[in-house]
Amino acid sequence: MKFHLxxxxxxxxxxxxxxxxxxxxxxxxxxPSSMEVERxxxxxxxxxxxxxxxxxxxxxxxxxxxxxxxxxxxxxxxLSQPHQILVKEITQVAxxxxxxxxxxxxxxxxxxxxxxxxxxxxxxxxxxxKEAYANDPSMGRFEGxxxxxxxxxxxxxxxxxxxxxxxxxxxxVNYDMWPKNPASYREITExxxxxxxxxTDKVLDLLSEGLGLETKVLKxxxxxxxxxxxxxxxxxxxxxxxxxxxxxxxxxxxxxxxLLIPNDVxxxxxxxxxxxxAVNYLHNALFVHVGDQLEVIMFYFYFFxxxxxxxxxEMMVVLYLLAVSxxxxxxxxxxxC
Numbered sequence: 001m002k003f004h005l006x007x008x009x010x011x012x013x014x015x016x017x018x019x020x021x022x023x024x025x026x027x028x029x030x031x032p033s034s035m036e037v038e039r040x041x042x043x044x045x046x047x048x049x050x051x052x053x054x055x056x057x058x059x060x061x062x063x064x065x066x067x068x069x070x071x072x073x074x075x076x077x078x079l080s081q082p083h084q085i086l087v088k089e090i091t092q093v094a095x096x097x098x099x100x101x102x103x104x105x106x107x108x109x110x111x112x113x114x115x116x117x118x119x120x121x122x123x124x125x126x127x128x129x130k131e132a133y134a135n136d137p138s139m140g141r142f143e144g145x146x147x148x149x150x151x152x153x154x155x156x157x158x159x160x161x162x163x164x165x166x167x168x169x170x171x172x173v174n175y176d177m178w179p180k181n182p183a184s185y186r187e188i189t190e191x192x193x194x195x196x197x198x199x200t201d202k203v204l205d206l207l208s209e210g211l212g213l214e215t216k217v218l219k220x221x222x223x224x225x226x227x228x229x230x231x232x233x234x235x236x237x238x239x240x241x242x243x244x245x246x247x248x249x250x251x252x253x254x255x256x257x258x259l260l261i262p263n264d265v266x267x268x269x270x271x272x273x274x275x276x277x278a279v280n281y282l283h284n285a286l287f288v289h290v291g292d293q294l295e296v297i298m299f300y301f302y303f304f305x306x307x308x309x310x311x312x313x314e315m316m317v318v319l320y321l322l323a324v325s326x327x328x329x330x331x332x333x334x335x336x337c
Contacts, residue, residue: 013063013246013267037134037147040161042127044237051241054157057249061156064243068269068278076282079202080104090203091210094290094298099270099279102203102259102286107195109284112261114188121182122163123235133179135164143177159245161235167193168229193229196259203257203288211301221297222256255291262287 075093135144143165208218236247268279
């Protein structure tokens with residue numbers, strides 16, 4: 001098969017109360033932070049009639065002017081297919097789309113529901129209780145409760161608060177930065193982490209085979225048992241003028257792989273063939289996004305190892321992002337375990 005290195009842009013529009021859950025293999029870099037932080041959720045609770053100017057997008061970025069293309073569906077891949085068909089299909093879709101829905105993954109719907117519930121419970125706590133876990137990126141403290149204050153070139157902000165912490169390897173996990181309330185957060189999140197690591201391993205194994213490599217090559221390239229698993233919960237509160245704002249502006253994930261557990265609220269879109277394509281909800285399916293880090297590694301293996309003869313691309317939203325990564329200086333394409 002032919003592998004294309006193509007940047008996959010995604011964005012989230014604030015339509016409704018949405019809940020999602022992600023796993024990613026990512027490379028996280030420091031984000032600038034403001035010394036005075038005004039929480040987006042606090043603004044929403046003030047029952048604003050109009051958006052503050054820093055959240056109002058230019059006309060070309062506003063949702064009504066960037067509508068998704070109709071009649072195009074993001075590919076759906078079932079893990080229950082015969083192995084060779086699955087290898088071929090997932091590799092082709094990862095190459096051509098960089099994004100797909102994954103079904104028959106074996107994660108219990110009950111676990112997903114419990115994870116959603118503890119996420120909602122945390123963001124429903126009194127503000128003072130949440131601030132006890134406040135992070136400070138300007139001081140190098142990235143884990144904890146925060147608000148994205150990084151402005152784009154037009155000085156605009158995204159309508160989002162978040163909670164971020166490391167989940168794996170255990171030697172680097174700081175449980176003090178995990179919410180103590182709700183009390184069941186740790187148990188549920190650890191169960192979720194195990195399931196997402198299992199699915200992540202499966203996807204990486206399939207992609208390795210699809211590239212003609214040994215099964216564990218991609219996982220080894222990403223650190224093997226030392227890859228980091230990170231959780232980021234993005235919460236988008238009710239927006240008074242959702243037609244003017246974005247929950248997440250167009251971006252790529254600086255990661256190897258992102259696995260997202262969605263709910264039935266629309267809003268996520270993927271850039272494909274010069275058009276935005278809506279990612280429709282499918283019950284009990286994972287959204288899988290191939291990130292920048294994995295694209296580069298797959299590109300390397302395909303073109304430089306396999307084909308040397310060829311010339312060398314209004315409601316709250318809660319997103320759970322799990323990141324598996326290594327420190328940037330340790331990520332090398334030539335070292336395999």
